[in-house]
Amino acid sequence: MNNLVRAVLLAIAMLPAAAWAQSKDAVNFGIREFIQQISLSPDGSHVAMLEPVRGRGNVLLIADMATGTTKTILGSTGNPERLRNCHWASDTRIVCNLYMIQKLAEKLPFTRMVTVNSDGTDLKVLSSHESMNALDIMQSGGAIVDWGPDGSNGSVLMTRQFVPEFSTGTHIASSQEGLGVELVDATTLRRKTVESPRPGAREYISDGHGTVRIMGVENVGSTGLNSGHYLYSYRLPGSREWKRFGELVATPTGAQGFDPYAVDRDANLVYGFANESGRSALYSVTLDGTLTRKLVLANPLVDVDGLVRIGRYRRVVGASYATDRRVTEFFDPELKKLQESLAKALPGKPLVTFLDSSADESKLLLFAGGDSDAGTYYVYDKKTHQLGEVLASRPQLAGMKLASVQPIRFPAADGTEIPGYLTLPAGSDGKNLPAIVMPHGGPGARDEWGFDWLAQFFAARGFAVLQPNYRGSTGYGDAWYQKNGFQSWRTAIGDVNDGGRWLLKQGIAAPGKLAIVGWSYGGYAALQTSVLDPDLFKAIVGIAPVTDLESVRTEAAGYTNYALVDAFIGHGPHVREGSPAQNVDRIKAPVLLFHGDQDLNVGVGESRMMASRLRGAGKQVEYVEFKGLDHQLEDDVVRAQMLDKSDGFLRTALGLPAKA
Template identity: 45%
Template sequence: MSFRKLIVAGLLAGVPVCATAAVKPLAEDAAAFGTREAASQVAMSPSGKKVVILVAGSGGTTAAKVFDLVTGSASTPVSSTGAGNSLRWCKFGSETVLVCNYGGIVADSAYGLIGYSRLVRVDVDGKNLQQLGQRKSFYDSGLRQVDGSIIDWLPGSGGAILMARDYVPEEGKTDTRISRKQRGLAVDRIDLKSVKSETIERPLPGINGYMTDGRGQVRLRFQVESAAGQLTGKTRLTYRPRGSSDWQPLGIYEDDNEASILPLAIEAQTDKLYFLRKLNGRQALYRMALNGSNDVELVAKNDLVDIDNVTRIGRGQKVIGYTYAEEDRHAAYFDPEFGGLTAKLGRALPNQPLIDFVDASEDGNSLLVFAGSDVLPGTYYFLDRTTKEMSPIADVRPKLVDRTLSPVKSIRYKARDGASIQAYLTIPASSSGKNLPAVVLPHGGPSARDEWGFDWLPQFLAARGYAVIQPNYRGSEGFGDQYKNVNAFKNWETAIGDVNDAVRHLVTEGIADKNRLAIVGWSYGGYAALQSAAVDPTLYKAIVAIAPVTDLALLKSESEGYTNSNLVKEFVGSGDHVRRGSPLRNASALKAPVLLVHGDLDINVGVQHSLQMESALKSSGSPVELLRYPELDHQLVDSNARVEMLTKIGELLGRTIGN
């Protein structure tokens, strides 16, 4: 047995087998689907001989585990408790050193809820844990929420990085000779063994980010505009030609501006910038020469959806393709070798068509590959391009390995105004597909979209016997400006109409029983769940709103005192739609029982939204329950909490629409 398969023994239970799908006890389903991903954020060492995996523990705990693929040894250099802090990722800075990011949300008596993020280095054996950002001082003149970011892993350096580092000056120190005076974002070269640093770009106020060519040269600079302490929504871009120290104007980025440039990557080999810019209302991929000529060429466009990113394998390597999502996600490759490799992997893994190259060794000969589908949550594989050997490393959700999951298919339905709306339909694997209890599950955002693939929440609902429809309502991201329809707060009537029309489509098609319908949503989806039921009080028999926006005026007022306040107010808008589009103001219209779920540390949507909604529903005599988590944020990244939430959802749906 190879040592790679020893990892499988710990994290990979096997491959799903065909079995008779049947509704299982609620407690079993809640545990199977509510438990967090066992393995995530997998990364490879420069030699390709080691991998690091974030492994979920009980509740919200997470451990970074390093596995040696040659010797079979393993270590756990760092972990997090999940209560107010979470380990987000770890990557190899060298063969013996990890760089890890952790962060969370804390309640501050002066500032309220504050999100923070920190970078540390740690030896793979767990020794020499050290902070990479500037250390906090009692005399700091302001908060440092984010201490910095890695902008270049400096391949070939043997263990150094370029870090965009935030510098905060000190105030009130009596000895001014030793007080810190630098302010702004700098670029520092840090030796990860000694943690000694060298300034590459001095700290400058007003600079918010940098981009390199992946080979150690800082080429692009971002400056977010503000006026009177408020962000304007514009980011000015400047660049530096190769070998020059002078910054030259490149353009601006501003959401919904046709001329906006959204930088994705700089390719050192060709001295070109890959970026997104609107073409006929959709994001297209362009390439610009950074030699001073600013020559631009169109690389790719899609007449249906936005291009959303580029693909490159290995640190500092060439861009090899781009990605986009139509009904399912696609990658198009410029590089014929990777196009051919993807085709071969598709044939080798015919049941796992969602294939992604996650990481690579420095020489590119060893690859980490992720593969999954709608009914396979996903597996990480090690691929040796020299020997053509591929071995599984870790299964994402071992608890679901022996479960027969429900297939997901893309459909289209007609909205009341005749518009064609794309959606995903999940039919319980054990069902006839006719006259079922059904749940509509609108996505969050609203500037987001659902995609084809595995999703634990709709799969839980399908396992309970419910047909699930996930509409990409107008207001969803990725389908172009016209479909985005400004946004789904200002034009909530269109978005909410599309949501309700989705479940009516299931009734018309004979898939759903019109007397057994429910709605479940998270974030904007929670808002949509409540508002959809307020618009049509007799349509649904149960409502579940997780971390929902309940009052558009409250959403705007929550931003007061923050630099994005004007942007939030502009996004939501002003006028009668704010009152009419707020579930809190229409609580008396809701008749079906409501389950609210919220974390106290939610800085996306404050817990007051659910507290006030609970109070309003109680005052109007509507049945309501609030499931509240004092130590969790918007995502509720805690297995115990998610299992409890799914249990409560299952109980509510069982009482109201059966299973």
């Protein structure tokens, strides 16, 4: 694949010159993954890859696996629209999702589906066209439910958001409303309604062969607000009649009920997740009228939270969970054996994940990586037993000695053992180092063992990095999640602080050289740690942080998810006590904040408010705002600037010498 490697190196060379003004480490780690998403054509001859270029844009690149030649056929600017999720409708036709943000009365996200030939010709909009008489806006351009019947060449089973139209003295206008499903020819755009729209419909699940078997409808009631209460229906084989399946209720402390994920047509059952002894487990439920439930996989320590599917028919082949490392339990003996063999054959890359396959599953697209290896994409041919390399995830890091990641446990103040991951600078003895605690975002998430570009950057700059899975994280069951990381903030933030104290007690962190860095909820945690213990951390970096819980609630007013946000934040003294912007008087350490002005996850007003209140209280704060970027800051130049500035800020605050 020499031509592919040259194309990637060319993409690096095309970065704006400003990127190279930063430190070499900041540039290398700031460059985004060179494959954002990848898929294999049905015949296994080509791969479609979304790759970042020119700072914040991305392109769709097609690679011929036989010759190694590549061609770029689509691109987006990233301001902030970008291409996402490109898949093969046939051997020559590709369907992509285009994400964008538009300012109407408020900033709103929009998506549209587009379709194009693999040589770049015949680009068309696959989403239905909006009527000039529409009574509402169509934010969603649809999502792929399945391919056509039995994977038929070139047709797409996709959702459509139907919007009613106004009419003046005519019966031509449509009154249809809600989410439905259409079968659309990806070349001619001929479309046929497969599932009529209905208000409140949120989800349709196909059997992998083009037939919808499960439907989820949210009970929105008279308010029109999201309730998080879903009613699921199913169909018997060959029937069009909907039968009651069950309910799923989302609460601030987790979901209650059975959450269906994938239908197995041949076994006539649906796989999904439900609670088992306080933890998520994988179950199957028959779709034969008896709704017989069977426990498929559970773990006594952690949630089973991943369903492994493969190929054009999205065949269920296993499930996964994360203890110290992600573990996949394969139901398919051949894939189980192959994964074990590949993990042994690829030194330093024990995390092997099957991503896609040819239609006959004779060729498998996979990713293999580890903690100190950012990973590589491969195609494995079952017939020849050949493993062909497609591209490394971060080729710019080739030859660089990266840090290893060690699973650890540290005691919280109440004696609870908190799991986490410790990354030490390569070649370090792990003692008397400048150190960073890096709480993850979410809070409904967790860190896992593997490559982390932020942690690896700071390790390359000489810092020890601790990533705690504090109580409030997901993956460890209901009791660990508690009420959530905001309502149970004292426990969550207490665990984060105890991680910092553990670094000092173990002699890993040098006295006075301890900082905290976080993104999203992690940024909130970074700021809120000083509310509990103002003297622990000597520097704070917050990226797109939540800073005031009441303002988060207020920002949701007028949106359909208001009731869910309101319940998630809750009411009571914790709202003020758990808001760093309401407690700036307790913050002693200097603060550095970053935020994108198009952030729809955490509004940019959160950082603006925090910076203003810190300045008003006479605190040391610097705020950097990035124009045209959302929550993820998808821009190589901006990320390099952010890394470089964070490194310089921490060195100054901790009294460390400058580093080239």
